[in-house]
Structures are given as structure tokens and as C-alpha cells.
Amino acid sequence: MDINHDKTLYNMSLFKFYFRRFILLILAFLSVSNLNAQEKYTLSGTIYDSKTGETVIGATVALKDNPSVGTVTNEYGFYSLTIASGNQTVQIGYVGYKLIEHTVNVKHNMTLDVKLEEDAIILGEITVTAEKRNDQVTNTKIGAEKLDIKEIKRIPVLFGEQDVMKILTLTPGVKTTGEGSGGMFVRGGNSSQNLILLDEAIVYNPNHLLGFFSTFNSDAIKDLTLYKGTASAEYGGRTSSVMDILMKEGNNQNFHVGGGIGLISSRLNLEGPIVKDKGSFLISGRRTYADLFLKLSPDETINKNKLYFYDVNLKSNYKINDNNRIFISGYFGRDELSFADRFGIDWGNVTGTVRWNRIWNPKLFSNTSLIYSDYDYRVKITRDVDEFSLTSVIKNWNLKHEFDYFTSNKNSFKFGLSSIYHTITPGQVEVSEESDLNPVILQDRYALENGLYFSHNWKQSSKFNLEYGLRLSTFNLIGRGDFYSYNDGEIVDSTYFSKGEIVQTYINPEPRINMTYILDETQSFKMSYTRNTQNLHLLQNSNSSTPTDIWITSSRNVKPEISDQVSLGYFKNLNNDQYQFSAETYYRWMGNQLDLKNGAEIRANEHIEGELLYGIGRSYGLELMLKKKSGKFTGWASYTLSRTERKIDGINNGNWYAARQDATHDISLVSMYDIGKKWNISATWVFNTGNAVTMPSGKYEINGKTEFYYTERNGYRLPAYHRLDIGATRTLKKSKKFESSLNFSVYNAYGRKNAFTIDFEEDPNDPTKTTGVKTYLFTYIPSVSYNFKF
């Protein structure tokens, strides 16, 4: 207890130290900008796509004569640029759009909203502002991957289902959790340490169909950025990565219908204006129909099985006036799986976000969001008179209030508050009256998670950019309920807390800093340090992610997980930004990591915290990426060399061992090629070192059976994993009114039998021997889908 107390005191004093520094810095910058403000005015506005009316994120606005005076639109398309008075020519550009120039006579603060036109003539050669061209080099982003949603639609995938999470695993530092699995490991973190946000709402389980598909319908996605542990202070709550997904707003110019028909599922989306130029809506849905074919079977044991998912994305926005805009968005998805009325499980996520953008003045932009998110699952088992069902829910309400303050063209600030109220229903067992089982109602758990944050982006000179910030995370576990303390798995204390009483508080200051040193126009060095903490922990008693995994909060026994990461990167643009090269290295230290005892019962277990083991982890690596951005041939090559280890009390005799996430080598090659106007082809090749697995070193006999003797955890490797996927898209028709295309793909084109699991059993040919048996899931999977839009 004393140690904790000291630690809290230490953290508090650390926080005070940082906070005082920040206040001083703010004051310093404010006074500087005031001094220079005499002849300067602010140009601000929103950048839109002329065809769809969607706001453009990351468009550049810069002076033609002096491109270093420039800015980038925020996630709502808003920009603010402070420039000298007089006649000024401003260039506005974005990849894939025509560069627009506006000459304005700046005499006072001005508003300039711009509609960008898509540059459809030559896809390959795009004119962008000088600022944008070198964005990769000059911005402070390190350890970040941004996906171009249009580009990824050409990459071949399993069953022809575009999946942003699978595409992300083709980038350096991101490893797939396994064949056919939608999860990902980022820089040595496990899948529950990824913060997955859909329009700011937390998505707890990003998988459909046990991981064969992700919950994100790429038709509804506008923008996706993955931060590999280097996110700025506005994000918090998970230690490994942030995947920030923004949904499309919907076309506010014309009505459109789009869709696709595939082997496994079909998609449909509708979008259009509510009031032209003012408001729009988008509805996008998907459903798989494998189960409809099961129904065709005359065999009752097959036609009674269920196996499907569906999801719906909804979004609507309305511009009340020039300074106020409202967004409402939602996601609803559900999976259902059942075997002949005997065993059933269904699960799903629900999220909802209401947002209000306000432009207070040309320099101050705010966004206020009220967010709801919910994940629940239900398992139902029926046998004779016994009916057994288990329900588990995790949900939260989140209020976020954030300001963007652009004090000068060198300084911008972001600050805000996020407050999340969590309710966790860990598991309720209901049984039929005739059953000999008792119903079990585990107590709900309540927690309040707050984040107070601040960050400052400072373009110190044309050579040096700095972004630093601090997030103060607080976590309160709140009654009512019985709370236990455990020592070595045995209960040593039990206390009842009444409603609203605070059971445990954790305060963690999380400093973050990103620095960019620009060597010249085409190359830079970047450095970052980030601390992240996590107060919700996922318990998995198997290697694969199952929908019935359980979330628990930090508590009297479970401390917040902590991650500290330092990274260093070199960025280089070649051939006028046609090629982008980056090399990053990182070292990450992970504290308060959790694992489960062998055979731990995680479902409906009041004393789950007594089944936990604690330890630490570390991960380090080198990530190389070479991208070709334009031309007929585009794509990238990525290579990761890394090591991830864990040290847990009670596992592997307390020694370091390779984590499940560990992969020494990880290579991805992604290529796309345009053949004329009708066809384009693509290919993806991946290679990674086999997963670290535990294999028996010896065997022995007990109770008349041969059992295996294990000497080390994850001491062996599965054979290397590699696979080639190829795809081709044929444009059938392309006009202003109607577009259609056919997409063909083959997954695992050379039929590599990649190991999914390894089991050991008696050799069928020689019962005195034991042999290993490998299970593999897929060899060749061809698929075809038809896509249309009108």
C-alpha cells in the first residue's frame, strides 16, 4: 500500500511539474503571437469535395509564394491560416484533386470555403502543393499509417471482401493475429491493446464471423489512420495503438446508390442530400448469406444451423449556419451462430455518436461529442430440459469536448476533456426451471475514466517541427458491489462499497512528444516518446479471439497497464514524391501485463481476479517501407524485424519468453498495375516467421494415458507463413450516371498449406511413437464480386 501511495504522489508531482511547464509555454506563445499580430489576419474555412460535398481531411492550404506558410485541414475539413495583409495567392490541394489557387486581398479576418474537384484525367500524375508533397517528411507524425480507401479497394482479399484491418496488416509493425482472423498485433501489443474508434466510439470487438471479417464496411469509411503507439494526447485508454476511423458523411449534392454482390455477402449503400449543400445522409449495410445455402440442405442437422452476420452504418449531418454543424452517426452489427438449436451464440457492437462542430472565431474551432458504445454477447445451450444462457455486456457513455486553437501559422493547440462512464456486466447465467444449475448474477462493475489533455504543434522553423502534449488519465472504480483482494489466488479481504463510493483510483500522467528535424526538402529525421496507459483489460483463455472474451477493469488487484515507447525514424521522398521511403525503429516497455492461469474459468466467475498472473513485456524492432505513390504501377514493400517478449510470474519459471505476437521477420509486397482503361491487376505477397508455439519436449504416462511434458513456453516455431494473393478488376461501364465493375481474386494462389494449429497425437502407423499433426485452413480460395454505383 505504501509503495502505491508513493507512486501516486510521485505521479502527481510529475504531473504538476509538466503542467506548470505547459502553462508557461502557452503564455509564451500567446504573447509571441500577439506581438506579431499587428499586420496579420486569419484566413479560415472548410474544404469540400465538389462532387460529394464531403469535407476533405488533410488538404493543404498554403501561400503560393512561400509554401512554408501553410496548414492542413483537421478531421472536419476546417483550416485556419494566419497571414500578412495585402494581396495573397493561396493554393489549396489534396492528393487526387486539382490544385486550386485563390488570390485574396487580406484586409481583415476572412472566410474562404473551397470546393476541390477530383483530378480524373491522369490518375498517376497529381499536382499537389509543395507543402503537401513533402508532408510525409515535414509533419510530426511518426509511427502512423494512413490508408487511402480508394486505393485499398484494388488489393486482393479473402472472399473478395475489402477489409481495412487486413490491409493494415500489410504495413510495417502490424501483424495479423492469425489466418482468417481480423485482429492485429501492433508493435508487440496484443489485440485488446488497440484502441479502435469508429467516429470516436470505441469498438470492443472488431470481428465478424470469429474473425474472418472485420466490422468495418469499407463502403462507409472516409478516412483511417493507425497510430502505432505514437498517437498524440487526444487519444488515450489503450497501450498499443489507435485506429481512428471516420465514417463518410454522405453526398450532399446528389443521390447515389452503390453496392456489391459477392460470394459470401452483399453490400448496399445509399447516400444523398437532405438539403443540398447543407446536409446529407448515408446508409450502408452488409449481410452474409452462407446460411441461406445451409437452409437448402435436406439434412436437418445442417439446415437448422445458423451462421451469418449483418451490419449497418448510418450517418447524417446538417450545417445549421456557417459556424455550426451537427453530425449524427451510428453503427449496428450482429453475428449469429448456432448448431441445430442446441448451441447458439450471438454477439455484436452498437455505437452512436452525436457531434457538434463550432467555429468560435477564425482561430478557434471546437467539437463536442456525446458517444455511446456497447458490445454484448449471449451464449445459449439447450440439452434436454436444461436451458442455459450466459449474457455479458460492456458499454460506455462518453462526453468529449475539444478545442483546436490556431494561434499563428507556427503554433496550434489542441486541448480538451474526455469523460467515459463504463458499465460492465461480466456475465449472467440464466437457467430453465427444471435445470439443476443455479442462475448466477455477477455484480455489474462501474468505472469513470477521464482524460484531460493538451498538445501543442509548433513549427519552430523550416527545419524543426515539434508536437508535445500531456494527457492526464484518471480512472475510478466505483461501487456498488463486493470487492475482493487476492494474494496468490486466495481471497485475503472482502469489502462492500455502496453506490457511487470510490473503490480504487489510478492517476497517470501520460507525456507525449514528437519531433521532426528536416534535413532538406526531401528528407527528415523524427523522434518520439509516448506513454500510454490502459484500464480495461481483456481476458482471453485461448490463442484465438473469441466473441466470449471478457473485459475487466483495473481494480484493487489489477493495476493499469503501462507502455512507454521511444521511436526514431528517417523519412525520404524520391523522384518528386513518386517514391516514399521510411525507416523506423522503436523500443517499447510494457508494465502490468496480465495472463491467466492454466485452465482458468473466465466465464461467470466472481473470483476471476484470483485466476490472474502478472508480469511485464518488451518489444523492439526495425520497420522499413518503400511506397510508390503514382504512375501505372503503384504499391509498397514493407519489412519488419522485431522481437516481443513477456515475463510473467508463474509462466516459464518466471523467465522471458517469446510472446504470441512475436515474429522475427515480416514482409509484405503489395502491387497494383493499370492495364489500359478497362483492367487493373494486383498482387500481394506476405511472409512472416512462424508463430512462437509451445511444443512438448518429453512425454510420460499417467492414469494409463500418455501425456506431454513441456519444458518451456513458446520455445518452438511454426513453419514460416507465406502466401500470394492475386486480383483483377475489370471496369464494365464508367459514365457519369453509372459505374460498374467485376472483381476477381484468388487467395493463396500457390496453395501454401500454412499451419493454423499444431497438435500431437499417437502415430497412426506406429502406436509406440508420437507425431505432430498440422491443421491448415485454406489452400486456394477463388472469388468474384460485382460492384455498381449510380
Next chain:
Amino acid sequence: MFILAAICVVLISCTEEFEVNVNVADTQIVVEANLNSKEPITVTLSSSVNFNDDNEFPPVVGATIVIADNLGNNETLKETNKGKYVGSTVIGIAGRSYTLNVKSNDKIISSVCSISNEVNFDKLTVKVSSGGGGGGPGGGDGSTHDISVEYLDPLNETNYYRFVEFRNGDYINAYIFDDRLSNGTTINSTLRSFNRNYKKGDTLTIEMQCISKEIYEYYKSFGNLFGGPTNASTPANPYTNMQGTRLGYFSAHTIQTKTYIIP
């Protein structure tokens, strides 16, 4: 047809033999010690072998084994067969705690186990299986008979049970239960098996054991004890209640048996 074929590929995975190159393991003495309320203690000692060796496990001979209870009764076991040691005077009594000491060459192994209170084995029900049924957890199976057991779980204590199934005296399978979800009720538990094959005239014996928490943990932590899709946890040695070796167990428990002749 094409679509159906694609779905079949999804639902059916394939297997293939896999070459295993494993390290050499250090040899462990494997202890299998059972003391129950009806018979004297039996202890079997054997050695573990390397993974690629034949399934022949050398017995450990010439060991000195002593069993003692918390009231001071003790005896030294006799080696009746190679690696098989039996006692004669010390019998398991509910509520008592027993200490087992094994000395073999320079190795010393010890363990302590208490016997829980006995819960009465009320009923054994054997039915001809309705058969058929699809796969999946909890689904039907190819077994010929459904077996269930019934007992009244005491309300004021935490109990752990193990049922052992014998066919004509041969060990078939064992099933463990706790009372976490059924404390204080009359429990009717189905002994689920996917490949039970009884013929007319076979003698089916079910032995009910009231076991200690440690022994329950031992059996539960065998990764391959339960079937189903959640069986993919990282394999590890089960938690043993032995000191001085990593493999084996010492179980002191009550036993009751019921038999049934297959008509």
C-alpha cells in the same frame, strides 16, 4: 455449385503430418499416488522420456515411500511390482490430512493432501443414446449410451467431484465438476463422451470421488481435458501438488461406486 464449394472450403479445414524436431527434456519422476476411503494407498513411479522416444516409460524402482496422517499414523510402502508401491494400514478418512514422502536415489519428492467430506452418490442413470445429431459443442455424438449421475451438493462448503468411468474394469474416461454454478442443489450431471461404445453384457462402473481443490485444479489444468473450440490455450504442464517433481499428483479422496450391466 461454385458458391457451395467455396463454403465447404470455409467449413472444412484439412490436416497433414508435421515433422517435429524437439529439444531433449530432462527426465522427471512421474508420481501417481491415490489414497481413498476404501483401500490402502497405491503409488506408481515412472520416468518421463523424450518426445521422439517410444512410448515406453521406465518404472522407478527401489524408492522409499512413507505415508503419514495428521494424527501421527504412518507406514512405509512395499514395492509389489516394478515401480508399484502399496500401503497396508493407512486408510483415507474424511477430514484428515496426509503427507507423502518419496525418496529415490538423491531425489526427494513430497506432497500433502486432505480428504474432503463425503457427498452421497445418489443415482446412476444409463440410457440408450438417442443418437444422431449434428456436431458442435453440446451437440449429439456417436456414443451408444448417455450416462448421468445425481448427488446432493452441500450448501455450506465448496465441493469438487471426479467421476471415473470403467468398462469391464478398464478405465475409459474421467469427468470433473465443481459446484460453482450449482452450490447446494441436487445435481444431475451428464458425463459427456463422444465415443462411448458399450455392447450387451458389458459392465459399466462409475466411481465417484470427492476430491480436494488442488486435485481439481490439477485435472482442470490439463489443457486437453475438455473438447470444443476454446481448447486452443497455450499448453503447459498441469498444476501439480507435488514438490520435487513437475509431473504427477497425490490425490486423497473418498470413493463410492455404482455399476450397471448393459441389457
